[in-house]
Amino acid sequence: MKMCHDLLDALVNQKEAQKQPLSLIDHQICPPTPHPLVFIVNILYTKTPKDFLLYLFWERTNETQEHEVDRLTNMEAFVRVVEAKSFSEAARQWGRSKAVVSKYVTALEDHLNVTLLHRTTRILRLTDAGEVYYHRCLAFLEELSTLESSLRDEYITPKGTLRISMPPELALRYRTLLLTDFHERFPALSLDLLLTHKLLDIAEEGIDIALRLTEPRDPSLHTRHVLSLPFKLVASPAYLEAHGTPIRPSELEAHACLLDPNMRDLGRWRFKGKSGQREIVDVSGPYRADNGQILQELVKEGHGIALLPDYMVHESLEAGRLVSLFEDRVAMDRALYLVYPKKRHTPGRTRAFVDYVVEALRKEESNSSASSSRPS
Numbered sequence: 001m002k003m004c005h006d007l008l009d010a011l012v013n014q015k016e017a018q019k020q021p022l023s024l025i026d027h028q029i030c031p032p033t034p035h036p037l038v039f040i041v042n043i044l045y046t047k048t049p050k051d052f053l054l055y056l057f058w059e060r061t062n063e064t065q066e067h068e069v070d071r072l073t074n075m076e077a078f079v080r081v082v083e084a085k086s087f088s089e090a091a092r093q094w095g096r097s098k099a100v101v102s103k104y105v106t107a108l109e110d111h112l113n114v115t116l117l118h119r120t121t122r123i124l125r126l127t128d129a130g131e132v133y134y135h136r137c138l139a140f141l142e143e144l145s146t147l148e149s150s151l152r153d154e155y156i157t158p159k160g161t162l163r164i165s166m167p168p169e170l171a172l173r174y175r176t177l178l179l180t181d182f183h184e185r186f187p188a189l190s191l192d193l194l195l196t197h198k199l200l201d202i203a204e205e206g207i208d209i210a211l212r213l214t215e216p217r218d219p220s221l222h223t224r225h226v227l228s229l230p231f232k233l234v235a236s237p238a239y240l241e242a243h244g245t246p247i248r249p250s251e252l253e254a255h256a257c258l259l260d261p262n263m264r265d266l267g268r269w270r271f272k273g274k275s276g277q278r279e280i281v282d283v284s285g286p287y288r289a290d291n292g293q294i295l296q297e298l299v300k301e302g303h304g305i306a307l308l309p310d311y312m313v314h315e316s317l318e319a320g321r322l323v324s325l326f327e328d329r330v331a332m333d334r335a336l337y338l339v340y341p342k343k344r345h346t347p348g349r350t351r352a353f354v355d356y357v358v359e360a361l362r363k364e365e366s367n368s369s370a371s372s373s374r375p376s
Contacts, residue, residue: 158353
């Protein structure tokens with residue numbers, strides 16, 4: 001980083017020696033989109049005045065805009081020529097024409113108003129200024145390359161810590177797929193789990209990705225549909241014996257329905273029949289809980305009817321502790337979603353988890369469906 005700073009100082013000192021003022025950038029003339037290097041240098045020099053950085057990388061020369069060449073390319077061309085000891089050899093190694101490479105170096109000298117190379121037909125030699133500039137320029141470009149590589153690794157290679165939010169029973173149901181198998185595939189990743197039913201603020205809580213049973217409406221979030229989740233409308237045998245068994249959705253209005261406030265349109269359940277007809281019913285009841293396991297226990301105790309994921313109530317249904325209602329209908333708008341912040345460059349660890357979860361869970365559900373459809 002010190003070499004980068006020395007290079008900046010050398011360029012400023014040269015301007016002062018030539019008695020040229022450090023003009024600030026004319027924002028009305030220059031393009032509104034900053035050079036990508038400004039972003040990188042701002043990372044390295046967060047305490048450096050912004051106008052100085054803009055001056056270094058954006059100050060306009062006397063050439064017209066169409067003849068301006070990227071400063072970094074000019075610097076790279078100069079370093080390549082010095083190392084190859086020839087314009088022709090540098091051009092060959094770089095895969096560009098000799099004329100283009102010469103143009104880059106000349107543009108750099110014109111910008112600095114300093115001769116960097118003595119050129120003759122037989123010899124190519126650095127000037128004193130060129131010698132100083134070469135070493136500092138080389139260190140500067142190497143440091144930028146290192147910085148770019150580290151940033152690229154962060155956003156492409158899955159490593160670091162992945163902060164995940166999901167309902168606890170979902171983590172239990174898919175713990176091997178979501179946790180153990182994923183970590184074995186990406187051992188450089190550490191998983192920080194927030195097991196909760198609350199719809200946490202992803203940005204405020206620093207969450208990388210969340211698994212949710214309702215589709216968010218926040219435009220700042222990416223939403224990936226993973227798979228549809230079958231939900232069961234369940235009640236205990238004792239409740240049905242005491243209050244009667246509803247035959248159609250409209251009859252639920254007269255029953256105690258236990259609600260999950262995390263579900264969209266709280267108190268409104270949607271069903272679709274086998275022939276495609278859709279029914280919507282408004283429900284209410286004595287209990288609300290943002291935890292499916294608590295709702296299931298309340299149902300078992302005979303406090304009402306609840307709409308719960310099949311994976312959660314499957315064992316209780318098999319054991320006869322719960323009864324499934326409306327077998328000829330399915331609950332609508334129930335699915336598993338992956339939710340993560342919208343960013344221009346999604347980190348590699350997030351992309352890896354999204355791709356893995358979609359593939360693994362869909363394969364798991366496909367295998368489960370195939371097994372259940374086989375005759376016993």
